[in-house]
Amino acid sequence: MSSISKIVQSHRPDLSPYISLYKHLHAYPELSHQEKETAATAHSRLSKLHDFTLYPDIGGHGLAAVLENGAGPTVLLRADMDGLPVEEQTGLPYASTARVVDEADGVEKPVMHACGHDMHVTSLLAAAELLYSAKAEWGGTLVLVFQPAEEKGAGAQRMVDDGLYERVPVPDVVLGGHVMPYRSVMAASTILRLQTIVSRELDASTPTVLTVYSIHAGDAENIIPASATLKLNLRTLDASLRTQALSAIKRILAAEARASDAPAPPTITPTSTFPFTVNDAAATATHEAAFGAHFEPGEHGYSADAPRLSGSEDFGVLASAVLRPSSFWIYGGTDPAVWDDAERKGCVREDVPINHSAWYAPAVMPTLRVAVDAYAVAALAWLAKGEGK
Structure with missing residues (x-):
């Protein structure tokens, strides 16, 4: 001992x-x-x-x-x-x-x-x-x-x-x-595309997690919502990968908004870092x-x-x-x-x-x-x- x-x-x-x-x-x-x-x-x-x-x-x-x-x-x-x-x-x-x-x-x-x-x-x-x-x-x-x-x-x-x-x-x-x-609204397409950041854009040998863990759009089944709010969680083990992933997120959100003819560009608000x-x-x-x-x-x-x-x-x-x-x-x-x-x-x-x-x-x-x-x-x-x- x-x-x-x-x-x-x-x-x-x-x-x-x-x-x-x-x-x-x-x-x-x-x-x-x-x-x-x-x-x-x-x-x-x-x-x-x-x-x-x-x-x-x-x-x-x-x-x-x-x-x-x-x-x-x-x-x-x-x-x-x-x-x-x-x-x-x-x-x-x-x-x-x-x-x-x-x-x-x-x-x-x-x-x-x-x-x-x-x-x-x-x-x-x-x-x-x-x-x-x-x-x-x-x-x-x-x-x-x-x-x-x-x-x-x-x-x-x-x-x-x-x-x-x-x-x-x-x-x-x-x-x-x-x-x-x-021991789905426009945001649904965005969610699918966001997942490709991990699978296609980042170094596969370094674990990275990107999750869309919350989505809210509208409150009634017969009214098209004017906006959608997505909450994302990104986790990387490397500072350069974090920068790369954040850049890809911003690029994809902006592109999806343009592709869907959104009336305004997306607003990105950091919550916690x-x-x-x-x-x-x-x-x-x-x-x-x-x-x-x-x-x-x-x-x-x-x-x-x-x-x-x-x-x-x-x-x-x-x-x-x-x-x-x-x-x-x-x-x-x-x-x-x-x-x-x-x-x-x-x-x-x-x-x-x-x-x-x-x-x-x-x-x-x-x-x-x-x-x-x-x-x-x-x-x-x-x-x-x-x-x-």
Whole structure:
């Protein structure tokens, strides 16, 4: 057993209270920029760990906490807090039935933790208790960031703009993780053509996702609508591909409008933009070695070669804003029995709910234990005595 594993095993807290906390957070999610109660819960838990200095209400409901523990590096661990406007269909006894008014548009919406941010908050709080208990084993400064509005791609930047790094020390490295599911009118023609951008115009070796996820045109079956509104989601893993794809979108929208003799050219309004998430090679190698020693490797265990994902994240802003390296990992949250059964039937894609699905909910255990250990192991790879960089 590695020295870091011994620390984690010796100081990992009883997770039973955190299982209850997770279920509470899952049952009471909050929308982006409205995470008041979630942040208050995190604040209350951390205030019991008396050596943490707490900084609430950064960039909205953002919360930062600092634990100074002698000489050594400064490590930032991040968890996001917001839920999504999705009506939960999991049937869990702790399923969300929340409906709240979205402050962004004044519309009442169902809310669900359909992306696992409740797991992120819970596991970071448990990791904080672990690292607090293990203070004699490490040296340096630990910074925790509970970030709002990740789903809008705005929370990290708002925290930075609101003086995050005027309150907490600038980190040497920024670390974070995410739970994942492992183990027609004229617009109709436009939708079909837009899909060809990915298949015919972009480098097929680099994953790119372009989805028309919403269309609205008119309200009555016997009235020709004067306009149509399409909402697109574009995800690329390369800045040049993003530029190329955006150019193609604008070109096709304009051409389709002209071909259909539209009375006016299309209006393109950006909604949200996420930065690229790029793992720093050296930073990743540091905690990757610790992960490899702590987590059992194998087909259903730890792998240093996970596939690149097309999900969106604003995590990188916390590092790029202060020109520091960052590293982001993923971990599975699907019940192994559910995954194995779906795999046997050859229907993983059909039977395993993905993030943002109304049916998505991680198996609480062992997901919580893995998430807690990942935060702690990654931090200790930098902070543990004899391990720090």
